[in-house]
Structures are given as C-alpha cells and as structure tokens.
Amino acid sequence: MGKKDIELTSVYEISKLLGASLDINRTLKTTMKFLSVFLDLQRATIALIEDEELVIKAAHGLTKDEIKLGRYQIGEGVMGQVAKSGYPIVIPNVNDEPFFLNRTGARSNIKDQDIAFLCVPIKFKKEILGVLSVDRLFDTNVVSLDDDLRLLKIISALIAQSVKLHRQAQEEKLDLIAQRDALRIELMGKYRIDNVVGRSPQMQAVYEAVHRVSPSKATVLVMGESGTGKELIARAIHYMGPRANEQFIKLNCASIPEGLLETELFGHEKGAFTGAANLRKGRFELAHRGTIFLDEIADIAQSLQPKLLRVLQEREFERIGSEKTIKVDVRVIAATSKKLEALVQDGKFRDDLYYRLNVVPITLPPLRRRQEDIGDLIEFFINKFNLENSRRVSLSTESLKLMLEYHWPGNVRELENAIERLVIMTPEDVVLPDHLPLNIRTSLVQAVSSASGSRQPMPLVQIERSHIVEALGKTGWVYAKAAKMLGITPRQICYKVKKYGIRQDTQ
Numbered sequence: 381m382g383k384k385d386i387e388l389t390s391v392y393e394i395s396k397l398l399g400a401s402l403d404i405n406r407t408l409k410t411t412m413k414f415l416s417v418f419l420d421l422q423r424a425t426i427a428l429i430e431d432e433e434l435v436i437k438a439a440h441g442l443t444k445d446e447i448k449l450g451r452y453q454i455g456e457g458v459m460g461q462v463a464k465s466g467y468p469i470v471i472p473n474v475n476d477e478p479f480f481l482n483r484t485g486a487r488s489n490i491k492d493q494d495i496a497f498l499c500v501p502i503k504f505k506k507e508i509l510g511v512l513s514v515d516r517l518f519d520t521n522v523v524s525l526d527d528d529l530r531l532l533k534i535i536s537a538l539i540a541q542s543v544k545l546h547r548q549a550q551e552e553k554l555d556l557i558a559q560r561d562a563l564r565i566e567l568m569g570k571y572r573i574d575n576v577v578g579r580s581p582q583m584q585a586v587y588e589a590v591h592r593v594s595p596s597k598a599t600v601l602v603m604g605e606s607g608t609g610k611e612l613i614a615r616a617i618h619y620m621g622p623r624a625n626e627q628f629i630k631l632n633c634a635s636i637p638e639g640l641l642e643t644e645l646f647g648h649e650k651g652a653f654t655g656a657a658n659l660r661k662g663r664f665e666l667a668h669r670g671t672i673f674l675d676e677i678a679d680i681a682q683s684l685q686p687k688l689l690r691v692l693q694e695r696e697f698e699r700i701g702s703e704k705t706i707k708v709d710v711r712v713i714a715a716t717s718k719k720l721e722a723l724v725q726d727g728k729f730r731d732d733l734y735y736r737l738n739v740v741p742i743t744l745p746p747l748r749r750r751q752e753d754i755g756d757l758i759e760f761f762i763n764k765f766n767l768e769n770s771r772r773v774s775l776s777t778e779s780l781k782l783m784l785e786y787h788w789p790g791n792v793r794e795l796e797n798a799i800e801r802l803v804i805m806t807p808e809d810v811v812l813p814d815h816l817p818l819n820i821r822t823s824l825v826q827a828v829s830s831a832s833g834s835r836q837p838m839p840l841v842q843i844e845r846s847h848i849v850e851a852l853g854k855t856g857w858v859y860a861k862a863a864k865m866l867g868i869t870p871r872q873i874c875y876k877v878k879k880y881g882i883r884q885d886t887q
C-alpha cells in the first residue's frame with residue numbers, strides 16, 4: 381500500500397470505529413491502537429479536558445500506571461499548551477526540547493534515539509475538548525512530519541465529533557436520571573403516611589387512595605383481614621383531611637349489644653325509656669363536623685340498617701324518644717373484616733346500605749401477600765418497643781429468617797404483639813430462635829400439614845425442613861434412622877437440623 385492509501389484507509393477505519401460503539405473509552409483506546417499500527421507510531425495518546433485539567437483517557441504504548449500519571453494543567457507542558465492555544469505543536473526531536481515534560485516517564489529509556497512528538501488539539505467547532513499526541517521514531521528518510529500533522533488533524537476532528545456526541549448523550553442521561561429521582565422523591569413524599577410502614581406496591585396503592593380521599597367528604601369502606609391496619613388507615617384519612625382538628629369518633633358495631641347500639645349511634649332524650657335518666661348524645665351527634673368510624677360494620681343488626689342508611693343519605697336522624705330531627709355534618713368511614721358482598725348476597729346486609737358505604741373502597745392486603753413489607757415492619761416495631769422499654773434488643777439472623785418466612789395469620793397486629801413480647805421478655809439483647817413463640821418456630825411444619833388451599837406454594841426449603849422434622853419425630857430423634865428414612869447420610873441430617881434450627885420440641 382502506498383502512503384496515501386494507508387492514510388485514507390486509516391481515516392476510513394477510524395471513522396468507522398468511532399461511529400460504532402457507545403463505549404467511548406473503549407472506542408478511543410482502539411482508535412489509538414489502530415492509529416499506532418497504521419502509522420507505525422511508538423505511542424499515541426488522547427487527553428481530554430476534565431474539570432479544567434488535561435487527563436489521559438486512552439493511549440497506546442503506555443502502561444496503565446503511565447496513563448494514571450498523565451494529568452496536566454492547561455498551559456503546562458506541550459500538551460497543556462496545545463490545549464490552551466488550540467494550535468498544534470510539532471517537536472522534531474524531544475531530546476532537544478527543554479520544556480518537554482515527559483510526565484509519564486514513558487520515554488526515559490530511549491534517550492539516545494531521536495523521537496518526534498506531534499500534538500494536535502481535539503476541537504469541536506471553537507471548543508477545545510482535549511489533545512491528540514503521538515510519538516514516532518525520527519527518521520527523515522521515511523517520515524514527513526507535515527503529512528503526519530495533516531492526518532492527525534483529520535483524525536482529531538473525527539474524535540472531537542464522537543467525544544462531543546458522547547458528552548451530550550451523557551448529559552442528557554444525567555438530566556433524565558435527575559428528573560427521575562426528583563419525581564421519585566416527590567412520589568415517595570406524596571404517598572407516605574406517618575407511622576404506616578410498608579413499601580410494597582399494594583401498600584403504595586393504599587397510600588395513593590388515602591391521599592386522594594382524605595381531602596374530600598366521601599364515605600370510605602376499609603376492608604381487610606383482622607390486624608391489617610384498617611383502623612390505622614381510617615385515622616390517617618381523618619387526620620390528613622380538613623377535619624383533622626375535629627373529632628374522630630369510633631364505634632365498634634360488633635362489641636355493642638343490638639339493643640344498645642341504636643342509643644350509641646343516635647343518643648336518647650331524658651326519660652326516653654326506663655333507665656334513661658339523662659339526655660345522651662349519640663356518636664353521630666358527637667362526630668358533628670368530624671369523622672365517625674364505624675368498625676366491623678358487617679355486624680350491625682338488620683333492624684338498624686334502615687336507620688343507618690337514612691343518616692348516610694340525609695345526614696339526619698332523631699334521638700330516641702324525640703321528634704326533633706338533628707342534622708349533622710359527618711364524614712363516615714366504615715371498616716369490615718368480613719366480606720360484605722357475600723353478606724349482601726345472602727340477604728344479611730342491605731344492598732342499598734352496602735352501596736352507600738362502598739363509595740370509595742380501600743382494601744388492605746394481608747401480610748402474607750406482601751412479604752417484602754415484613755422486614756420493614758419488624759424493624760419499625762423493634763425500634764418502637766426498644767424505645768418504650770429502654771432496651772436494645774435485636775433479632776439473630778436465624779430468628780429474623782423464621783419471622784420473615786412465617787405466614788402471619790394475625791397480620792400486623794400479630795407481628796406487633798410478638799415483637800413487643802420479645803422485647804420485654806427476651807433475657808439477652810439478641811433474640812434467638814428459641815425465644816420465638818412456638819407457632820412462629822413451627823410454622824413451617826404447620827404450613828405443610830394444613831396445606832390450606834388458599835396458601836401460595838411452599839418454598840422447597842420449607843418442604844425439606846418439614847420432612848426432616850417428620851422423620852425425626854417418627855424415629856424418636858435417632859439421626860441414623862431418620863437419615864436412612866430420607867435417603868441421606870446422618871452427617872447431612874445433622875447439618876440440616878442445625879441449619880433449620882430444628883429442636884426436639886418442634887412438633
């Protein structure tokens with residue numbers, strides 16, 4: 381190949397290279413390698429301006445350590461001068477040049493050879509991005525430094541373009557990341573509720589619903605199994621809304637006998653019935669301008685349902701023994717752990733009342749459907765009860781694992797109670813599996829034997845553990861026999877008993 385051909389080919393190949401990859405550092409490095417091979421160079425270096433310093437980004441013919449040393453102030457040394465002025469510098473023989481820095485030390489061992497050094501700026505339009513410099517052994521017969529300079533200028537223009545594009549893309553990416561993070565922070569702030577713990581998508585949906593309904597007066601029906609936090613959420617809706625400074629009146633429909641419930645709800649006049657010695661205001665009246673929380677609404681007697689329906693529709697009622705209609709401004713939040721819809725179908729709950737209550741439904745997921753929240757809740761309650769009891773209790777890894785795997789039929793309430801007990805009762809600061817309530821320690825076994833239809837498939841480790849417990853039980857804890865039964869070695873069973881924290885009273 382003639383000299384011109386080599387030049388053309390190298391420009392062509394390098395332009396292809398620079399356009400091909402998104403990994404700019406790798407591309408620059410390969411470019412330097414190509415250039416060195418094509419032009420038979422000793423060294424080729426790209427240094428870019430970063431934070432007002434010239435930093436070697438890619439090089440061929442320098443070791444990694446040499447590359448690390450390559451940092452220059454703008455204006456310092458030959459490269460620094462090119463970066464400052466934007467004009468190329470050619471040094472026919474670096475050994476004659478007193479102000480040649482040789483910062484990387486790369487040339488110190490070839491002092492007796494003549495080396496030419498060419499350095500061109502990497503410029504995009506008027507902006508100086510860095511410098512491209514090469515070394516070549518000096519041999520006037522073969523080499524024309526002018527030709528080299530011309531070629532380097534072309535290549536540095538190509539490099540400039542690709543560095544600039546990369547930087548723009550990088551800036552856009554950082555911009556997008558910043559925007560995303562800002563949005564996330566905003567969302568997290570928006571959908572957080574004080575003292576309500578849990579980051580699962582199901583709880584996020586609950587927080588979002590709470591944020592949407594709390595400013596309004598809409599009736600809310602909170603549904604969920606026992607202990608899932610229905611009351612907590614009802615209170616949050618009240619305290620996050622415009623009625624926060626007014627009363628939050630709670631009434632548990634299940635705990636009050638049918639005969640008394642009406643009085644509780646609507647109050648009575650003095651002498652309304654035997655024993656009604658004084659006038660008594662009902663909960664609806666007390667909740668005026670505030671919120672009434674009707675807990676366990678499914679348990680309200682059928683005879684009372686029409687009266688409740690009327691208050692919900694008209695916001696008016698009469699005290700027992702009075703003709704006078706009382707008007708109230710009350711927000712209603714109801715809660716139920718029973719399936720109201722099923723009761724409606726069975727004719728036990730009026731459908732018109734159901735629709736009045738079910739304006740905005742919020743369903744709290746059971747803990748076993750949002751296992752990712754268990755860790756956060758454990759931490760929250762441990763901190764809370766440690767603080768209350770001036771203790772510093774923490775869970776051992778094994779205990780934590782058992783708690784995370786437990787299916788918590790009593791949901792958050794069960795978890796909260798379990799941790800309170802542990803914090804108060806544990807003798808040491810670290811809770812070991814032995815300290816855990818029996819049902820948590822043995823839950824895995826129960827999970828196998830009950831195998832209730834609704835539960836999700838059991839993890840393999842749980843199945844394995846339960847088989848081992850069973851085999852040990854059947855063989856009277858003789859490891860050798862149990863191992864034989866399971867087709868494993870006594871050593872293996874011994875190891876697994878330790879691993880799963882199985883104890884003889886695990887039945």
Ligand SMILES: Nc1ncnc2c1ncn2[C@@H]1O[C@H](COP(=O)(O)OP(=O)(O)OP(=O)(O)O)[C@@H](O)[C@H]1O
Nearest residue numbers: 575576577605606607608609610611612717792793
């Ligand atoms: N997400 C949560 N974060 C923190 N604490 C919670 C959470 N959910 C529930 N709790 C706590 O668990 C306990 C039970 O919650 P709550 O009384 O609101 O449940 P519930 O659904 O009304 O239960 P029940 O049906 O038994 O009345 C409370 O002490 C509450 O503060």
Ligand SMILES: [Mg+2]
Nearest residue numbers: 607610611675
């Ligand atoms: Mg409750």
